[in-house]
Amino acid sequence: xxxxxYLVGLNHKTAGVDIRERFALNDxxxxxxxxxxxxxxxxxxxILSTCNRVEFLVVGSEEADMRAxxxxxxxxxxxxxxxxxxxxxxxxxxxxAVNHLFTVASSLDSMILGEPQILGQLKTAYxxxxxxxxxxxxxxxxxxKAFSTAKRVRTETAIASSAVSISYAAVELARKxxxxxxxxxxxLIGAGxxxxxxxxxxxxxxVRDITVVNRTLAKGEELARQFKGRAMPFExxxxxxxxxxxxxxxxxxxxxxxxxxxxxxxxxxxxxxPIFFIDIAVPRDIDPDIxxxxxxxxxxxxDLKEVVEENLAGRMxxxxxxxxxxxxxxxxxxxxxxxxxxQPTIVALLDQGECIxxxxxxxxxxQLGPNPDPQMxxxxxxxxxxxxxxxxxxxxxxxxxxxxxxxSAQRFIHNARRMFNLDEEAIPEDAHLDRKPQTGxx
Amino acid sequence: xxxxxxxxxxxxxxxxxxxxxxxxxLVLRRAFLKRLAAWTSAAAFGLHTVxxxxxxxxxxxxxxxxxxxxxxxxxxxxxxxxxxLWWRLKHDFLSMITAPLALILFSSSLAVRTQVLxxxxxFSVLWFSLHVGTIFVxxxxxxxxxxxxxxxxxxxxxxxxxxxxxGFSKELPSLETFDKANHWAVSIGFPLYTISLLxxxxxxxxxxxxxISWDPKELISIVIWVLFALLFHQxxxxxWRGRKPAKTAIILFILCLxxxxxxxxxxxxxxxxxx
Numbered sequence: 001x002x003x004x005x006y007l008v009g010l011n012h013k014t015a016g017v018d019i020r021e022r023f024a025l026n027d028x029x030x031x032x033x034x035x036x037x038x039x040x041x042x043x044x045x046x047i048l049s050t051c052n053r054v055e056f057l058v059v060g061s062e063e064a065d066m067r068a069x070x071x072x073x074x075x076x077x078x079x080x081x082x083x084x085x086x087x088x089x090x091x092x093x094x095x096x097a098v099n100h101l102f103t104v105a106s107s108l109d110s111m112i113l114g115e116p117q118i119l120g121q122l123k124t125a126y127x128x129x130x131x132x133x134x135x136x137x138x139x140x141x142x143x144x145k146a147f148s149t150a151k152r153v154r155t156e157t158a159i160a161s162s163a164v165s166i167s168y169a170a171v172e173l174a175r176k177x178x179x180x181x182x183x184x185x186x187x188l189i190g191a192g193x194x195x196x197x198x199x200x201x202x203x204x205x206x207v208r209d210i211t212v213v214n215r216t217l218a219k220g221e222e223l224a225r226q227f228k229g230r231a232m233p234f235e236x237x238x239x240x241x242x243x244x245x246x247x248x249x250x251x252x253x254x255x256x257x258x259x260x261x262x263x264x265x266x267x268x269x270x271x272x273x274p275i276f277f278i279d280i281a282v283p284r285d286i287d288p289d290i291x292x293x294x295x296x297x298x299x300x301x302x303d304l305k306e307v308v309e310e311n312l313a314g315r316m317x318x319x320x321x322x323x324x325x326x327x328x329x330x331x332x333x334x335x336x337x338x339x340x341x342x343q344p345t346i347v348a349l350l351d352q353g354e355c356i357x358x359x360x361x362x363x364x365x366x367q368l369g370p371n372p373d374p375q376m377x378x379x380x381x382x383x384x385x386x387x388x389x390x391x392x393x394x395x396x397x398x399x400x401x402x403x404x405x406x407x408s409a410q411r412f413i414h415n416a417r418r419m420f421n422l423d424e425e426a427i428p429e430d431a432h433l434d435r436k437p438q439t440g441x442x
Numbered sequence: 443x444x445x446x447x448x449x450x451x452x453x454x455x456x457x458x459x460x461x462x463x464x465x466x467x468l469v470l471r472r473a474f475l476k477r478l479a480a481w482t483s484a485a486a487f488g489l490h491t492v493x494x495x496x497x498x499x500x501x502x503x504x505x506x507x508x509x510x511x512x513x514x515x516x517x518x519x520x521x522x523x524x525x526x527l528w529w530r531l532k533h534d535f536l537s538m539i540t541a542p543l544a545l546i547l548f549s550s551s552l553a554v555r556t557q558v559l560x561x562x563x564x565f566s567v568l569w570f571s572l573h574v575g576t577i578f579v580x581x582x583x584x585x586x587x588x589x590x591x592x593x594x595x596x597x598x599x600x601x602x603x604x605x606x607x608x609g610f611s612k613e614l615p616s617l618e619t620f621d622k623a624n625h626w627a628v629s630i631g632f633p634l635y636t637i638s639l640l641x642x643x644x645x646x647x648x649x650x651x652x653x654i655s656w657d658p659k660e661l662i663s664i665v666i667w668v669l670f671a672l673l674f675h676q677x678x679x680x681x682w683r684g685r686k687p688a689k690t691a692i693i694l695f696i697l698c699l700x701x702x703x704x705x706x707x708x709x710x711x712x713x714x715x716x717x
Contacts, residue, residue, distance in 0.1 A: 175616060272681045273683065
């Protein structure tokens, strides 16, 4: 029976968050739940379930209605009606399925193009499939190729080299000013949501500690606890500026709270150590003229947005290059798979030939009498085997040649299997009834 | 071609490879090209050391009268300083300035191989070890500060103007790293430059019985020292950082080049490499 690769699933583009939540499959064992079984239509499976996508990668028989089978299984596992999945799912078969998987692994199908998180999630899903024994020859090879494709995309393109979020862009800029963030302190002025996010990013990037300055000290202290930092009263802002290197400001002040002329004094006192201001407030908290001072760098929300937009546009360009890499890798994988399909066909052809030859040999030996000459029997056996191999030599060579042609191998293998009835399909009694009766036949 | 010429040619080719591979690696974003630059520079340095050692064994103290030997030794010091700074600062961007400078100086040394300086033998060892040794290290450090200064100003302009960082600039290390290279160059280079100048004047007072002879090389060296002293003072005492030291280092290096090329090759001076 011919095996095919299927990929059935939904993602953030095809389904809303409610559907994705209802059909999430965080702990599903395809073997224990009967999706994969030795005698069943599905021989291998892997389930990827993240907040943005749920996908079934399966290897199964071509004849089965795989999409319907998987949707039924999926809905049963989630205790939901399978009808709810209709219209939200996609089904890719063969090289389309491989292409989709490689595209996902390379983060070309992610909500944020190029974000590396999906690769880790895919590795976890694959590990689960291996542990449960449902990843075999094809899934193993497929996933390893997916990982190497993702690696090629990351090394040969700049798809993930630039920041595409405001807070990450701020951290990236800080890294261009300071070598090692672990030696530097950050100051949070005010307590805006985006400033908190930027501070979280800075902390996770290794910033030594965070000081919070807020008009309401109690709120500042609460926020400082969250970052395991310290709070200072608003009146000590200038003192705080002496001790910090990265400042994130997001107060609701209608006028600038840090002015260029004040900074001159601060800079002298801090012996001209560089200071990086990230002004996320609207209206702005920091006098734009500050950027003109030596060793002072100021980015406001618009500047950061511009960085992000430029980086996103750059990623889109790189994605084109990445898709070319994916297409190359899909072709390489399909060539391998076609070669894999050819081997069993060759073995089955020779088995069939030898079986026929043995059957005919037995009949011939019977005709030699009750005690045939052993030497004669041996000669006949050799003859039968040799004939079988020679007769099948040309069809096998033909198949091997065709399997090297891209895209046609599967068709030729399929035709050969049918021509020699290698899968022993039952031919219906009435298979020829539609033929026109020959004239003059009785 | 003699064996020694072939040996020198191999050194030139290796320095050339180091000079070309690193910028190419930056532009094309190929780490292996950057590694190649480091390895070829290291190989060139190894062969360069052997070349100097063989020359010292061959001519001994007489080498000190050859302009070729000085230039070659200066190139060697540049690369040595690069490896020390690379080890300390952990940044291979220094390849950008070191390998090309080593290439230019080593190639120039081949052009002046027949020139002979009038150096009084009795003071040569002291003169060489103090005057030349310290001046070479400080010049190498000024060259590093120049490279770091150019890179600093380029990157700082992009950050200040909020321009998009192109591939090459993205590969550059941070502003702080370039400033640290400047700091190293100033804090070590200035005392060494001062020792070199003092040794030179002491030597002149022994040889010619006068401290200063108003030689063009002496005058430009004093100008460089004054500027270097200003940079050293402002950096150490007032905490100068970033743009100002970067610009000063660039001016210092240009003056050093004028001194090295303009005076040694073009003007009449007791430091001249002209015959």
